Amino acid sequence: MEVSKLPISATQRGKLISAGYTSLSSICSASSSDISRGTQTAWDMLQEEQESLARITTSCADLDNILGGGIGCREVTEIGGVPGIGKTQLGIQLAINVQIPVEFGGLGGKAIYIDTEGSFMVERALQIAGACVEDMLEYTRFLRNDCQVKTQPKDILENIFYFRICSYTEQSAVINYLDKFVSEHKDVKVVIIDSIAFHFRHGFVDLALRTRVLSGIALKLMNLAKKFSLAVVLLNQVTTKYTEGSFQLCLALGFRKVKRMISPSPWEMLLGSQLRFPLEVKSSYLPKTVRSTLTNLAKFIIIFIT
Amino acid sequence: MANKLISEMRLPKSIANIFAARNITTAKASEFLLKFHSKLELMKLLDVELSEVRSALALMSEIVCPPYQTALLLMEQRAATEHLGGHLPTRLKGLDAALCGGVPFGVVTELVGPPGTGKTQFCLKLSLLAALPAHYGGLDGGVIYIDVESTFSSRRMIEMGASSFPEIFHSKGMAQEMAGRILVLQPTSLSEFTESLEKIKVSLLQNQVKLLVIDSMAALVPGSLAEFSRIPIVVTNQVRPQSHDESCLYPFQVPKMDRILKDRTRYYSHIVAVLGFHWAHAVTIRLVLEAKSGQRFMKVEKSPTSPPLAFPFTINPSGISLLTDDGTEMAAVTSLKAVKNCIDQF
Numbered sequence: 001m002e003v004s005k006l007p008i009s010a011t012q013r014g015k016l017i018s019a020g021y022t023s024l025s026s027i028c029s030a031s032s033s034d035i036s037r038g039t040q041t042a043w044d045m046l047q048e049e050q051e052s053l054a055r056i057t058t059s060c061a062d063l064d065n066i067l068g069g070g071i072g073c074r075e076v077t078e079i080g081g082v083p084g085i086g087k088t089q090l091g092i093q094l095a096i097n098v099q100i101p102v103e104f105g106g107l108g109g110k111a112i113y114i115d116t117e118g119s120f121m122v123e124r125a126l127q128i129a130g131a132c133v134e135d136m137l138e139y140t141r142f143l144r145n146d147c148q149v150k151t152q153p154k155d156i157l158e159n160i161f162y163f164r165i166c167s168y169t170e171q172s173a174v175i176n177y178l179d180k181f182v183s184e185h186k187d188v189k190v191v192i193i194d195s196i197a198f199h200f201r202h203g204f205v206d207l208a209l210r211t212r213v214l215s216g217i218a219l220k221l222m223n224l225a226k227k228f229s230l231a232v233v234l235l236n237q238v239t240t241k242y243t244e245g246s247f248q249l250c251l252a253l254g255f256r257k258v259k260r261m262i263s264p265s266p267w268e269m270l271l272g273s274q275l276r277f278p279l280e281v282k283s284s285y286l287p288k289t290v291r292s293t294l295t296n297l298a299k300f301i302i303i304f305i306t
Numbered sequence: 307m308a309n310k311l312i313s314e315m316r317l318p319k320s321i322a323n324i325f326a327a328r329n330i331t332t333a334k335a336s337e338f339l340l341k342f343h344s345k346l347e348l349m350k351l352l353d354v355e356l357s358e359v360r361s362a363l364a365l366m367s368e369i370v371c372p373p374y375q376t377a378l379l380l381m382e383q384r385a386a387t388e389h390l391g392g393h394l395p396t397r398l399k400g401l402d403a404a405l406c407g408g409v410p411f412g413v414v415t416e417l418v419g420p421p422g423t424g425k426t427q428f429c430l431k432l433s434l435l436a437a438l439p440a441h442y443g444g445l446d447g448g449v450i451y452i453d454v455e456s457t458f459s460s461r462r463m464i465e466m467g468a469s470s471f472p473e474i475f476h477s478k479g480m481a482q483e484m485a486g487r488i489l490v491l492q493p494t495s496l497s498e499f500t501e502s503l504e505k506i507k508v509s510l511l512q513n514q515v516k517l518l519v520i521d522s523m524a525a526l527v528p529g530s531l532a533e534f535s536r537i538p539i540v541v542t543n544q545v546r547p548q549s550h551d552e553s554c555l556y557p558f559q560v561p562k563m564d565r566i567l568k569d570r571t572r573y574y575s576h577i578v579a580v581l582g583f584h585w586a587h588a589v590t591i592r593l594v595l596e597a598k599s600g601q602r603f604m605k606v607e608k609s610p611t612s613p614p615l616a617f618p619f620t621i622n623p624s625g626i627s628l629l630t631d632d633g634t635e636m637a638a639v640t641s642l643k644a645v646k647n648c649i650d651q652f
Contacts, residue, residue, distance in 0.1 A: 014349070018356055083586035084608025092610075113377070118413050119590045121610040122381040123406040157378035169370060176367030181374075201584065237587040 003027070054107055056098050056190060056231055058090065073107075073189065073231045076222050078196075080236040087235045088119045091192045094233055095160050096128050098190040101151065104136055109189025109230075110159040112181070114174060116198040120162065129153035161185070168199040168213075175217050182228050191224065195235040315369050321362045324354055389445055394436055394517065394538050396428075397443075397470075398619075400631035401604065404612035405591065409538045414588065417542040419595030423602060424621050425542040426457045427466075428595070429519045431625035432540055434467050436517035437487040442474060447516025449488045450506060454499065454522055458490050470624035510537070541589070604628070605636065 001024040003016050021027045040048075055070035064070050071077050071094060081087050095113050100106025113120060130153045137149050161181075165171045182188050196217075204210045225232045317325070328351070349359050375383075384392040393407035402408050409415050409432065417425045433451055438444025451458060467484060468475040475481045489509075493499040509515065515537060522542040586592065592608040604626075605616045615633030619626050 083589075084592060084614070088610045112374075117588070117590070119610050120377075121406070121410070122377055122384065124611045125377050126381065127611075154378055157381060158376045160377035161374045162377050162380055163374050164372060166372075170372060173367040173370035174372075176364060177371040180364060180368065195587070198587070237584075239584065 054189070054229070056094055056107060057100070057105075059093055059097060071190070071231045071233060074225050074229050076218070076225055076232045076234065078234045078236055080238050082238055088117075088194055089124075091194045091233065091235055092120065092125050092128055094190055094231075095192055096125065096132050096156055098231075099151070099156050099159055100132065100136070104139060107189045108187075110161065110185060110187050112161045112163070112178070112188055112191045114163045114165055114171075114191070114193045116165045116171060116193070117195055118164065119194065122157070125157060125160065126153055129156040132156065161188070165199070168204065171199055172213060172217065175220050178224055179220075179227075182224065182230070186228075188228070188230060190231045190233060191221070192233045193235065195237055197237045201237070315366065317362065317365055317369075321358065321365070324358075324362075389440070390443075394432065394445060395443060396432065397435065398617075398626065398628045400615075400617050400628050400633050401593075401606070403631070404606050404615050404633065405609060406611045409540060410591070411538050413590035414539045414541060415591040415593065416589040417540065417593050417595060418607075419542075420597065423595035423597050424619070424626055425595055426455075426521055427462075427621055428593075428626055429521050429540060429542060430459070430463045431466055431470075433488050433517060433519055434463055434470075434484065434625075436538075437484050438471070438474070442471060445516040447487070447514045449517045449519065450491065450509070450515055451488055452491045452493065452499070452502060452518075452520045454493060454520070456492060457521065458492075460485060460490075463488075465623060466625045469622075543585075606633070 003013060003022055003024065006013065006024070016027070021030070054073040055064075055068070056073070057064055057070040058067070079087055079090060091113070095111035098107050098109045098111050101108045133149065133151055133153055133156070136151065140149055163174055165174055178191065182191075200210055200214065221232045221234070224230070349356055388411060391407060392411045393402075393405070393409065394411070395402050395408035396405075417428060419425050429451070433449040435443075436445045436447060436449050438446065440446040464475065464481055464485060467481065474484070491502050493502050506518065510518075517537055518539045520539070520541040586608070589608070590610065591606075594605040594607045596603045596605065602619050602621070603616050604619050605614065606612050607614060614636040616636055617631075617633045618629040620629060621627075
């Protein structure tokens with residue numbers, strides 16, 4: 001008997017078919033471990049994590065500490081903040097830091113930068129790339145080791161793939177396309193989307209559709225992060241929300257809620273303005289108390305500005 | 307790309323035939339990518355295998371997705387094709403340095419400030435600079451100036467021109483030519499304003515327009531307008547005081563000035579722009595003009611290329627001039643408290 005004729009709901013039917021079970025007999029012969037394909041024991045996961053403990057430094061020791069060493073590969077990271085706080089700076093910085101060669105403790109990967117707001121500035125990227133190369137030179141001098149710095153700021157810029165997205169359809173399309181693009185460019189180690197919210201915040205009438213599309217995007221990105229073992233960084237805007245009698249800052253699009261439900265280990269932070277320190281960090285493996293330990297993040301400012 | 311019709315997308319024959327058989331050749335790709343996010347729905351509609359649906363969607367996505375560029379290519383291309391490396395110099399040394407050469411092409415730059423701080427002066431000067439011939443460092447192009455507040459003064463503009471570029475403006479006919487390049491639109495209502503924004507799209511291409519100024523902003527200009535035409539867009543925005551905070555400064559509240567001066571962050575953040583966060587996210591560069599006890603300050607509050615800097619400036623016959631080219635770095639963009647207060651006030 002065909003699965004398509006079974007009296008079960010369309011979603012379940014679809015799931016069975018997409019898993020490759022088209023007839024009843026094929027389901028009967030499958031064992032339970034076959035059906036629960038894709039599972040992994042917690043121990044295996046731990047091993048895997050320890051082996052591929054690849055993290056991208058943010059160039060800020062304190063921030064790295066909070067994040068457990070930097071932005072993690074195989075994870076979706078969301079960064080929110082008020083306008084002008086430095087989200088784009090952090091984005092450009094990560095696109096460059098991911099290229100630090102393995103000899104220097106980096107990943108030696110490439111970056112995809114998806115720009116929806118048009119705020120990516122090549123001039124600024126060149127400045128940061130120059131500073132990064134200088135840092136590496138200094139590191140070589142300091143350790144007097146044999147590592148040769150061959151990288152030029154221009155090479156760094158060459159390894160940033162820049163997509164300029166002008167509508168939400170294009171954004172949806174680029175996220176579908178990423179899978180193919182990354183499989184053609186295997187050394188991409190970070191995907192930065194600046195910002196995920198921009199196009200979805202105006203001109204979108206059907207809010208139910210918006211939620212569906214955004215959930216779909218979030219799922220695809222998590223999939224991408226796992227499949228190619230790369231870091232996905234989403235920059236998000238903030239908006240205000242009325243709770244308990246006062247207005248609070250919160251991330252736009254309620255993206256946070258989406259993530260909380262579906263993602264196993266993302267964390268997010270809200271860059272506060274006064275000291276530019278993360279106000280709020282959400283993660284399944286980092287302690288909640290980091291906020292109070294953060295007193296000296298002035299360094300953060302210096303690194304991103306100079 | 308997003309609005310391409312299915313029939314124009316050059317999908318492989320097998321897939322194109324399925325679409326054609328169901329008579330959906332005129333649907334827009336955008337509708338498909340959004341509505342059929344769940345592949346099963348599309349499966350139902352087309353009555354084909356999942357794998358085919360998957361490949362059709364992947365292809366469509368690839369076609370709709372704009373091509374990528376490497377950052378290096380982007381830089382080289384801009385240097386080669388765009389005048390002055392894609393920046394309109396403001397002729398204010400410190401500001402130009404902070405912005406990597408001037409107001410960038412292709413992004414929205416916002417000026418925020420209370421009345422009488424020089425927003426319009428700045429806009430007039432920029433329009434003039436964009437209209438100047440290339441060998442004087444201008445863009446040699448037309449300017450569209452949307453004047454919502456009716457503050458545009460051509461006399462003041464000619465005065466600025468005459469005192470900053472006497473050699474051009476005193477030669478015969480040049481003043482007329484320069485001023486002739488600046489088209490002023492004075493919409494009186496919001497609908498008229500949005501309408502003129504739509505019309506601009508067309509005239510941007512026809513008239514060799516090199517700068518768009520909107521004084522002052524009342525609705526969202528889609529950033530895509532800037533991207534589409536690769537010209538600088540300058541908008542101005544009004545402010546409202548934050549009366550909630552006791553340190554809110556009106557001239558008659560001078561006694562508290564001492565205390566506030568010690569607290570730099572507060573001193574810098576007692577006013578907020580009228581359009582909220584949503585708008586602020588949409589602009590790429592935000593310059594804030596402020597006047598404090600007779601001294602005017604220009605602050606680079608949001609910019610992807612510069613730290614938050616403040617420059618003291620004056621206004622003289624030739625327009626705005628900075629008193630010092632080394633800006634003082636501000637402690638923070640806007641203090642968190644200011645943000646909170648501004649939120650509480652809504």
